[in-house]
Amino acid sequence: MSVTVRVPAKVNVQLAVGAARPDGFHDLANVFLAVGLYDEVTVTPADELRVTCAGPDAGQVPLDRTNLAARAAIVLAERRGLDAAVHIHINKDIPVAGGMAGGSADGAGALLACDALWGTQASREELLDICAELGSDVPFSLVGGAALGTGRGEKLRTLEVGGTFHWVFAMASRGLSTPAVFREFDRLTEGLDVPEPVESQPLLDALAKGDPEALAAAVSNDLQPAALSLFPELADTLAAGRAAGALATLVSGSGPTTAFLARDAESAVKVAEALSASGTCRSVRTTSGPAPGATVTS
Missing domain, CATH: 3.30.230.10 (Ribosomal Protein S5; domain 2)
Structure with missing residues (x-):
């Protein structure tokens, strides 16, 4: 069994x-x-x-x-x-x-x-x-x-999520260590007043409404500067996605995968094609969310 x-x-x-x-x-x-x-x-x-x-x-x-x-x-x-x-x-x-x-x-x-x-x-x-x-x-x-x-x-x-969001993900040529990215975050913020982390209500509202443009205006990643510091070439991938019409561009989590929010499935295909042709990433995937969590399939 x-x-x-x-x-x-x-x-x-x-x-x-x-x-x-x-x-x-x-x-x-x-x-x-x-x-x-x-x-x-x-x-x-x-x-x-x-x-x-x-x-x-x-x-x-x-x-x-x-x-x-x-x-x-x-x-x-x-x-x-x-x-x-x-x-x-x-x-x-x-x-x-x-x-x-x-x-x-x-x-x-x-x-x-x-x-x-x-x-x-x-x-x-x-x-x-x-x-x-x-x-x-x-x-x-x-x-x-x-x-x-x-x-x-x-x-x-x-x-609550009120609709489907379409994404393109660009895979980088190498990985990044999550602990290393957090260490770089600590280095970059040393001596600064780091505010307490608070969820963005406009972002939660955008998810609930299923509104990709509102979500694009609200996405953020405090680890992105650290990831870019350790892997500066990711800036070229982000720029290629913006030029291709992505509504929002960001490093996914601690990176180095970069994420691009598209208006719809058709737009996601166009962003993916442009990223593939840009020479700034190893491979590209399109998908959507939300997706279900861990599920027994057999």
Whole structure:
């Protein structure tokens, strides 16, 4: 028997970042939107825990116990007094180290898959608690849709979305480390008065109305200057998307994937074609959101 779970990527339509806390984390006002790029995580009984991965950039995915999918299996097994003896296979389509929560998605996917495989019948609250233990973005990968994340991003409030938003994502030639981007944020803001992160009401209203132009006027990412400082070439990709008619351009999360909000599906295709021809990125994908969270598919 095996269980397969499909789990989505995310884009941060708002990422407000506070000053570093004593524990090294940062308080956030993080508005997540799940989008239709998916990893599939399959778990199968095995003699011991092992992880395999296939798909674009699979060679960059750790296959040891540092992988969030492996950690998810271990934590759930420990809570239930079980042996985490499963083969976890990840079919990867979410960019690796791209700021779209691919690793977090795999953690949420493996957790839901192991819960189904082992029949542990964990409550939604326990699953979310384990997700928060695994990482700041993992709870949203389980929930999907749209949500406001506070604290370090793990405390979620589901948000209403009144329509479909069309996106283009440009994949960069290399990855960026999320901890490195936060360190650069701290360096760039050293000595400055960093305000407390607060969600943007105009942005929440735009999501609720399904209004892409209003959303474009409200998107923001406080980590973007840090990502651009570490990867200056991303500015060329953002400029190419703006020139192609994107309503909004931003670095996705900690980057280096760049995100472009389009007016509709037809406009998204035109932006994608222009980005592909620009020579400023490795590859381009079009999709839409919101998308459902982690879902058992077989």
